[in-house]
Amino acid sequence: MVLRTDIPLYPGGKTKAFTLSYDDGVVQDIRLAGLLRRYGLQATFNLNSGTFGQVDQYSHLKVKHEKVNKEQVRELYQNFEVACHTVTHPDLASVPEEMISYEIACDKRNLENITGRIVTGLAYPYGTYSKITLETARRCGIRYARTIRSTESFELPEDFLVWNPTCHHSNPGLLKLAEQFIGLGSDKRRPLPVFYVWGHAYEFDNDDCWNLIEELFQLISGREDIWYATNGQIEEYVSAWRQLRYSSDGSLIYNPTALDIWIRVVDEVYEIPSGRTAEITPAWKL
Numbered sequence: 001m002v003l004r005t006d007i008p009l010y011p012g013g014k015t016k017a018f019t020l021s022y023d024d025g026v027v028q029d030i031r032l033a034g035l036l037r038r039y040g041l042q043a044t045f046n047l048n049s050g051t052f053g054q055v056d057q058y059s060h061l062k063v064k065h066e067k068v069n070k071e072q073v074r075e076l077y078q079n080f081e082v083a084c085h086t087v088t089h090p091d092l093a094s095v096p097e098e099m100i101s102y103e104i105a106c107d108k109r110n111l112e113n114i115t116g117r118i119v120t121g122l123a124y125p126y127g128t129y130s131k132i133t134l135e136t137a138r139r140c141g142i143r144y145a146r147t148i149r150s151t152e153s154f155e156l157p158e159d160f161l162v163w164n165p166t167c168h169h170s171n172p173g174l175l176k177l178a179e180q181f182i183g184l185g186s187d188k189r190r191p192l193p194v195f196y197v198w199g200h201a202y203e204f205d206n207d208d209c210w211n212l213i214e215e216l217f218q219l220i221s222g223r224e225d226i227w228y229a230t231n232g233q234i235e236e237y238v239s240a241w242r243q244l245r246y247s248s249d250g251s252l253i254y255n256p257t258a259l260d261i262w263i264r265v266v267d268e269v270y271e272i273p274s275g276r277t278a279e280i281t282p283a284w285k286l
Ligand SMILES: [Zn+2]
Pocket: 023, 024, 085, 089, 125, 126
């Protein structure tokens, strides 16, 4: 007999998740947010609370690097997740420890004041971090943080404070990865797959590639087996799933968290409601 264990699923019994992460809070986020709404997608926007409204002209860019005003933030991002990108966008791997604390904690507090929501995420500016950065982020109440290291795969991070995305939207294999993801069946060795795309919305103007992101959205949206979620929703759900408690024979599962959790045992899908114990038929009995 082959002993099979249960396979976690996303909310509603969905087998995979798609998420986006966009940095710097630039004016092109307005158009991106419109597209996301049109296709029913979710995203996380990583903002620098110390530089709202700032306009820069960088030599490597054809377009201006123009940030949204503080007054626009609440409404523009109200249906999406807002996460930290530090107050002033320093390289967190090389600044003194007290500056790291300030850059993360103060950004978190500023963004919470503006949005009226608890902020739990961070995107490392330039993707850089050190061991001290991770420890400081954790102490500041950050639950997950994104790097810029593409994995070109769909696996969840072992440590959510080092969350490597699948790819940047300019990756030449973007649409191929999307097709690969769409075709993915459930695999108990790699449960809860996530397709994670990141970038900066000014790049769509600069590289004249709005059509590319829209092509991706057309391809990936409206699918029953995909959960369209923010980074924070995925972290919260996966962390809740990791807290399930099992009876010794696997026939009882207690969910001590505030979220309903879905699992599959062989062909049976179970919902384990928040705060409840569910009785299941463990795989060894089937
Ligand atoms: Zn940035």
